Amino acid sequence: MTRKRVAILGATGSIGTQTLDVIDRHRDRFEVFGLLAGSRPLDREARYTIRAADPDAEARVLEMVTHPDCDLVVTALPGARALAPTLAALRAGKVVGLATKEVLVMAGELVMAEAHHRLRPIDSEHSAIWQCLWGEQLDSVARLVLTASGGPFLDRALKDLGTVTPAEALRHPRWSMGPKVTIDSATLMNKGLELIEAHHLFGVPLDRIEVVVHPQSTVHSLVEFSDGSLKAQLGRPDMRLPIAVALAYPDRLPGVVEPLAAAELGTLQFLPLDQERFPAPGLARQAAAAGAPYPAVLNAANEEAVAAFLRGEIPLPGIVQVVESALSAYKGSGSTLEEVMEADRWARDYFHIAAGKVST
Ligand SMILES: NC(=O)c1ccc[n+]([C@@H]2O[C@H](COP(=O)([O-])OP(=O)(O)OC[C@H]3O[C@@H](n4cnc5c(N)ncnc54)[C@H](OP(=O)(O)O)[C@@H]3O)[C@@H](O)[C@H]2O)c1
Incomplete structure (x- = not known):
């Protein structure tokens, strides 16, 4: 089997290091082609190792993601700066594993016009929906249901939210992630961004995408079909799983995470979203509708x-x-x-x- 050569945008971050971990455990299938990082040390060599501070960084990133020897690009830079290299990679015919939801929020139409089934979601909710849709027809999808853990302030008195410190907001109960997405998870703006991301990725109208609070983060999302059945994807809250799915599709890599035994599941709760406490998803819906x-x-x-x-x-x-x-x-x-x-x-x-x- 020829090894897939992977470029990682945001190689020192939470998604970037977990992508390297998956690659390192499956060296028979993948090799690191290029790495882009900000200011943290990069402790390995690749054909391209690019630092944000390099004078020619922007041009070299575009060269790396469009290089004929690069097969797959993992986009894991927070925010708007991820848009240009992701579009360039798709235009060059690369497969893109997309963690950076902001890319589809900013320019969903433009990005999807270039995607041609080469865009694979890494966000756990979208990976779950994607997996639920394998072998299904899109016109039999009735509704997408995105799960939200509710973040650290699900039960905090509303009047006390104004005094929350950055340190408290950075302590997510279920996931260990970079600072931007962790704060987005505390305001639930993250779920708002994900609503827009799901709308573009799967072509489902916004009014058929729901958010449900699921504090255990075991069910990563669900799809309801026109016959009334509901499919879900479950797993431990470990991003290496959706990363591995995106890298290896349509194969599944062995032993990516500890299996989750059904008897371990315990009680799973699903609660309606409190829109007064969390206005951000509603705001994102309005922005997308505009x-x-x-x-x-x-x-x-x-x-x-x-x-x-x-x-x-x-x-x-x-x-x-x-x-x-x-x-x-x-x-x-x-x-x-x-x-x-x-x-x-x-x-x-x-x-x-x-x-x-x-x-x-
Ligand atoms: N973490 C998760 O579990 C998770 C889950 C779903 C989706 N996502 C999405 O994935 C994206 C990345 O999240 P993350 O949690 O991995 O973020 P992170 O831990 O903060 O990592 C960000 C990465 O981007 C690099 N970076 C930042 N600014 C840069 C710049 N100007 N130029 C070049 N590199 C730059 C950082 O480099 P340095 O650190 O070296 O400065 C780091 O490698 C976000 O859009 C997030 O919403 C993350």
């Missing part, structure tokens, strides 16, 4: 707001407050890459004007 480039405005305002929260500049509820205000203030339209990037810049500028007005 069409491009509103989701890019939502995404960029959220990225800036999360960074400001982590610096201690705005309170946790201020994140969604400022995203909502950016969406109301924005007046624009268009779905080309230039229009999306312009909306992204507008929202970042807007954030810096509006952040001072966020109530503390």
Whole structure:
């Protein structure tokens, strides 16, 4: 079997290091072709090893992901910076394992137009839905059901959310992840971004995608079919599983994680989403319904707001407050890459004007 040569964007991060772990355990099937990292040390060599601070980093990343010897690109950079290399890789005919949901939120139409069945989800919910859909026909899908753990503040008194510290918000009860996605999981903006991601990936209308709170994070998501049956994918909360599925599709790699015995499952809870506590998914729905480039405005305002929260500049509820205000203030339209990037810049500028007005 020829080994698949893999480039990893975000190689030192949570998804990046777990991707390297899967590759290292299956060296008969995969080899590392290239690595892009930010500032943490990269302790291995590859055909391309690129640091964010390298003067020619941007050009070399594009060269790496479009190189004829590169077979598969794993996108695991947080945020908007992942869009350009992901689009370039798809345009060059590569298979892309996509962890960075922001890519589909910003430019879902553009990205899907280039995907041609080569885009494989790594987000655990979307991997679950993808696995439930194998062998099924899309027109028999009635509804997608995304599960949300509810994050660390599922039971915190609403009036106390304003005093939550970054350290508390970074302590996710189930998953160990990078800071941006962990804060998104605390506000449930993560689920809002995932709603938009699922809509584009699977072509299912937004009003047929539901969110249900499932604190155990054992059922990674579900699909309801037109005959009334419901299919789910279950597993331990370990990202190596969806990473392995994306790398090896249509094969399954042996022994990726400890099997989950049915007797271990215990009680699984599914609760409706409390929209007052978690307004972010509703806001994401509205942005998606308004069409491009509103989701890019939502995404960029959220990225800036999360960074400001982590610096201690705005309170946790201020994140969604400022995203909502950016969406109301924005007046624009268009779905080309230039229009999306312009909306992204507008929202970042807007954030810096509006952040001072966020109530503390
Ligand atoms: N972690 C999860 O379990 C999980 C689950 C589902 C989806 N996702 C999605 O996957 C993406 C990555 O998440 P993560 O948790 O892996 O993030 P992370 O742990 O924060 O890692 C981010 C990676 O991107 C690199 N990076 C950051 N800024 C960069 C820049 N300007 N140029 C080049 N490299 C840069 C970081 O490098 P340095 O650290 O070296 O600076 C690191 O390698 C996010 O979009 C997230 O929503 C993650």
